[in-house]
Amino acid sequence: MSYRDAGVDIDAGDALVDRIKPLAKRTLREGVLGGIGGFGALFEVPKRYKEPVLVSGTDGVGTKLKLAFEWGRHDTVGIDLVAMSVNDVLVQGAEPLFFLDYFACGKLDVDTAARVVGGIARGCEESGCALIGGETAEMPGMYPPGEYDLAGFCVGAVEKSGIIDGRSIVPGDVVLGLASSGVHSNGYSLVRKIVERSGDALPETLDGQPFRDRVMAPTRLYVKPVLATLQAVRVKGMAHITGGGLVENIPRCLPAATKAVLDGTAWPRPELFSWLQREGGVLESEMHRTFNCGIGFVLIVAAEDAQRATEVLQAQGESVYRIGRIEPRQGDEHQTQVA
Known part of the structure; x- marks a missing residue:
């Protein structure tokens, strides 16, 4: 037996990576040292930061995905995924630097996954945030046919003196x-x-x-x-x-x-x-x-x-x-x- 006989198609995963690479390339920004394809993505905090503090956030899209499956709306849920994390990081005054995604399914449909990741790339572009890595997990039996799950992870930076924490808020604001x-x-x-x-x-x-x-x-x-x-x-x-x-x-x-x-x-x-x-x-x-x-x-x-x-x-x-x-x-x- 082969891995494909067990329900995992390595060739499909490789085809998806090939589709993702040009999408990720459009999101490159200062600080990116290594991107899609390595075991880990490398990023150097821009030197314009004097006392950088890293701010991280992670989130998903929730049950909005159920409507995406039912209505065939896969092009924009990637934007949702990015927004949920970068907007959270922004609250502390941080500039989002890079983003990683996790796409999990029972059987990989390359076209659908590419549409989802295309939305992730668009969200990163709009946020000035580099898409530098992620994981595609094909897990037979874990998800019903045609369904998938998404998770995202973002890291941003803010000057230590510029952290926004609400402590200065007073009546009259x-x-x-x-x-x-x-x-x-x-x-x-x-x-x-x-x-x-x-x-x-x-x-x-x-x-x-x-x-x-x-x-x-x-x-x-x-x-x-x-x-x-x-x-x-x-x-x-x-x-x-x-x-x-x-x-x-x-x-x-x-x-x-x-x-x-x-x-x-x-x-x-x-x-x-x-x-x-x-x-x-x-x-x-x-x-x-x-x-x-x-x-x-x-x-x-x-x-x-x-x-x-x-x-x-x-x-x-x-x-x-x-x-x-x-x-x-x-x-x-x-x-x-x-x-």
Whole structure:
């Protein structure tokens, strides 16, 4: 017997690596010393850093992949994979440097895997992050036919003196919200239940886009606009709005004696979220704990810096909203309130 008889096709894996190499080459940046193909990828921290601190993040795409399998949407889940890690690393003020991916399946379909990795490469390009390595695991019997799993890992760097940890946040500071591109990559177990419950009564379009395109819109990459803002304005704290929504993620950057009070009418709620709430009978409080509700990233700045930060972000193509303020916290009040 051969390894192929057992369900593992080494030739298919080699063919995928050949397809990946030109995609990874497009993401090369300063610091890359060795890339795809070696046992380990080599990266030198750029010499412009005087006291570099490495910041790491890892994540997946979650059950959004189940819709990707069902609807044949493999081109953008790689962008989701990159975004979930690079946006997290960005919160500390770090510049993403390099990214590695893990693709696991029962039987390797080279065309599908190449489409997925193509999305990963696009996400890395948009983030200025090098795709320098990864792993493709073909494991017969572990996954149903046509399904796969993804994991990603990112390393970034920030000057020690430039780490953003929220400790300087005080009452009177302003909370700025950046628009999301959709549900991003959290809450899809509920999304899938609502889609299933709606049956054939699904709308043709939401927010002016075909329904499936809108539901599967990839997570927005905030790296380049936010890094530009950090060069222009003192940002005190940031939050990537992932699982837990606004009310669970903003407190992660707040001092214990403060709270964020948000105005729920300060930004437009996309039709997608209104449809999910209506069709699923989801309580407003649950919407804010499960979904980003239209805000995918938050920055906290001093009141006098809010206008300048908004201008820089808008110049980078972001939709920016002044969504709230920081106030003193009394007792055991929750640290984020949506009014």
